[in-house]
Amino acid sequence: MALNAAPPLPAGLAPRARLRDFARGRRGLLLAVVALLALLVWTGARLAHRHYHASAYARAETALRLTVNALDADLARHEVVPQLVGDLDMLQRLVASPDDTGLRQATNLWLEEESAAIAASDIYVIKTDGETIAASNHRLGEASFVGKNFSYRPYFIDAMKGGPGRFYGIGTTSGVRGYFYSAPVFGRSGRIAGVVAVKVGVDRIEQSWRGGDHRVVVTDPEGRVFMSSEPSWLYRSLDPATEERLARTRATRRYADAPLGDLALERRQVFGVPVFRVAGDDYIAASETMPKAGWTVHVLLDTAELRRETQLAVASLFLMLGAAAFGAVMLIQRRAQVAERIAMQRFARAELERRVEARTADLARVNDRLEREVAERRATEAELRAAQASLVQVGKLAALGQMSAALSHEINQPLAAARNYADSAAILIDRGDTAAARENIAEILSLVDRMSAIGRHLRDAAAKPAARPGGVLLQSLLAETRTIVAARLATCRAELLIDVPADLPPLRAGPTRLQQVLVNLVTNAADAVEGGPDRRIRLSARVDGGGVVIRVRDHGPGVPAAIAERIFDPFFTTKGVGAGLGLGLGLGLSITANIVRDFGGTIACHDADPGPGAEFRVRLPIAPAEDMP
Numbered sequence: 001m002a003l004n005a006a007p008p009l010p011a012g013l014a015p016r017a018r019l020r021d022f023a024r025g026r027r028g029l030l031l032a033v034v035a036l037l038a039l040l041v042w043t044g045a046r047l048a049h050r051h052y053h054a055s056a057y058a059r060a061e062t063a064l065r066l067t068v069n070a071l072d073a074d075l076a077r078h079e080v081v082p083q084l085v086g087d088l089d090m091l092q093r094l095v096a097s098p099d100d101t102g103l104r105q106a107t108n109l110w111l112e113e114e115s116a117a118i119a120a121s122d123i124y125v126i127k128t129d130g131e132t133i134a135a136s137n138h139r140l141g142e143a144s145f146v147g148k149n150f151s152y153r154p155y156f157i158d159a160m161k162g163g164p165g166r167f168y169g170i171g172t173t174s175g176v177r178g179y180f181y182s183a184p185v186f187g188r189s190g191r192i193a194g195v196v197a198v199k200v201g202v203d204r205i206e207q208s209w210r211g212g213d214h215r216v217v218v219t220d221p222e223g224r225v226f227m228s229s230e231p232s233w234l235y236r237s238l239d240p241a242t243e244e245r246l247a248r249t250r251a252t253r254r255y256a257d258a259p260l261g262d263l264a265l266e267r268r269q270v271f272g273v274p275v276f277r278v279a280g281d282d283y284i285a286a287s288e289t290m291p292k293a294g295w296t297v298h299v300l301l302d303t304a305e306l307r308r309e310t311q312l313a314v315a316s317l318f319l320m321l322g323a324a325a326f327g328a329v330m331l332i333q334r335r336a337q338v339a340e341r342i343a344m345q346r347f348a349r350a351e352l353e354r355r356v357e358a359r360t361a362d363l364a365r366v367n368d369r370l371e372r373e374v375a376e377r378r379a380t381e382a383e384l385r386a387a388q389a390s391l392v393q394v395g396k397l398a399a400l401g402q403m404s405a406a407l408s409h410e411i412n413q414p415l416a417a418a419r420n421y422a423d424s425a426a427i428l429i430d431r432g433d434t435a436a437a438r439e440n441i442a443e444i445l446s447l448v449d450r451m452s453a454i455g456r457h458l459r460d461a462a463a464k465p466a467a468r469p470g471g472v473l474l475q476s477l478l479a480e481t482r483t484i485v486a487a488r489l490a491t492c493r494a495e496l497l498i499d500v501p502a503d504l505p506p507l508r509a510g511p512t513r514l515q516q517v518l519v520n521l522v523t524n525a526a527d528a529v530e531g532g533p534d535r536r537i538r539l540s541a542r543v544d545g546g547g548v549v550i551r552v553r554d555h556g557p558g559v560p561a562a563i564a565e566r567i568f569d570p571f572f573t574t575k576g577v578g579a580g581l582g583l584g585l586g587l588g589l590s591i592t593a594n595i596v597r598d599f600g601g602t603i604a605c606h607d608a609d610p611g612p613g614a615e616f617r618v619r620l621p622i623a624p625a626e627d628m629p
């Protein structure tokens with residue numbers, strides 16, 4: 001029976017669909033991770049920008065504070081110089097007698113020395129009309145301030161008003177930028193008799209600003225660059241200058257003849273930090289005004305470095321996040337794979353269990369059927385055994401019939417002969433020939449003896465077979481057997497040759513049933529040779545191995561191979577009905593085989609050697625000593 005095919009999988013469990021869902025889910029996850037990564041990097045970049053701007057601004061502020069302090073200190077250092085110089089006796093005398101050349105010369109030399117000592121560019125003394133009468137740079141000839149009139153300079157004007165003066169700008173004589181301090185020199189009368197001025201060069205200060213990571217710019221109140229660590233920015237206005245402002249600047253001649261351009265600076269706020277854009281470059285700017293000097297100091301920090309740092313930080317962040325995301329994706333993927341494998345295994349297990357259940361149910365059904373069949377066979381076998389037992393009985397009856405036929409032949413013939421002898425004896429007695437009559441009577445007695453022998457045989461055949469086979473001497477059965485088959489042999493014109501040694505050991509068998517075996521085999525042989533050229537039948541017996549083999553061999557046609565298997569089956573026959581009593585029933589060999597089996601022996605049919613003919617071999621065990629007859 002074909003086992004049921006496994007039913008199709010439930011749709012929800014189809015692994016291909018699950019894999020598709022899984023792949024779609026993974027793509028979605030990947031997109032989400034990339035989006036998250038981009039958001040994180042963007043946020044990180046903004047934070048880094050903000051942080052670097054704030055820290056750069058803090059740095060710029062620090063630098064600014066230092067710069068302003070240094071500048072303040074430098075200015076303060078020179079601020080008091082004019083007043084101190086003005087108080088000197090020599091100066092007092094000079095302003096009192098400005099035409100004293102000796103005094104002028106002495107003052108020149110002294111101013112020269114002092115100027116070098118305090119690192120000022122120039123110290124000079126101006127008369128009340130603005131003419132310079134002594135200067136530290138008296139040796140410079142034309143470039144010397146001596147003889148020059150500075151009455152137009154604001155610092156002179158301020159000093160002449162009685163207070164200290166200060167001014168910054170390009171020197172009209174030297175063309176050198178500087179910061180000017182002035183103070184009045186009071187005469188003995190207490191009136192202003194002259195002015196002392198100190199010019200401090202700014203190159204030295206600018207020099208100290210160069211080489212740093214930031215730029216320093218100092219602008220005047222008009223927003224024009226007066227000092228700068230970047231020389232190209234000098235005298236240029238941070239914001240576009242108005243005409244009004246320009247006019248004001250020109251009036252002071254602060255910058256002499258220097259060209260006054262614009263820096264075109266752009267101001268912005270980035271993350272709350274002021275940023276100046278100059279000539280395409282961005283600078284973080286920290287600014288502070290110095291009210292005393294009227295300046296505004298700007299410290300500018302180039303953002304290029306800042307940008308690089310930010311980019312580096314963002315790149316590092318990106319790498320870190322990328323590595324983290326990669327790790328996370330790998331982890332998720334790994335977990336997904338494990339989950340998928342577990343799901344597949346669970347599915348496979350469920351599928352296997354389902355199939356096993358289906359197969360088990362099939363097998364249980366097959367098993368039930370087999371059990372039913374076995375029970376039926378057993379019943380059939382029991383019936384068959386019963387049938388066989390009854391057949392044995394039928395076979396016995398058949399044998400009895402055979403014997404009866406033989407008996408009637410054997411008895412009728414002697415009876416007829418005895419009657420003839422008796423008739424003759426009566427005539428002979430009547431004639432008085434008693435001797436001849438006695439001979440006849442002797443013949444009659446002999447015939448009667450023969451008949452009583454047949455009667456004994458009949459009694460034996462009818463007797464119930466011994467329950468247990470005992471020891472039987474084959475030799476003792478041969479004469480009777482020959483008698484029983486005589487009629488059949490005669491009918492078939494067959495000749496029975498017996499070759500059984502006299503010392504053959506007794507066999508474990510029943511005498512009547514063993515004789516029935518011999519009769520059956522010899523009768524079959526007689527049937528086989530009937531009408532044949534060689535009608536000899538040979539019955540022989542030999543000790544062989546642990547038993548005795550009885551052979552019945554004929555020269556008939558033999559048993560065809562096609563039916564050899566079936567000749568021991570009950571009712572198998574090739575003979576037609578009516579061939580004789582017991583013939584054609586197909587029971588002879590079946591009964592014979594059963595009897596031999598009862599004795600614990602075997603029976604087999606072979607081709608006679610040399611052929612043609614059949615040879616039936618019956619192997620029987622030798623009877624144990626205690627069963628000896």
Ligand code: ADP
Nearest residue numbers: 524525528567573574584585586587588589614
């Ligand atoms: P029956 O003699 O009634 O046919 P048996 O069981 O004695 O039944 O024999 C079965 C068959 O075996 C016979 O019909 C015959 O074909 C075959 N057979 C038996 N003995 C011989 C033999 N000696 N030679 C050839 N065929 C035989």
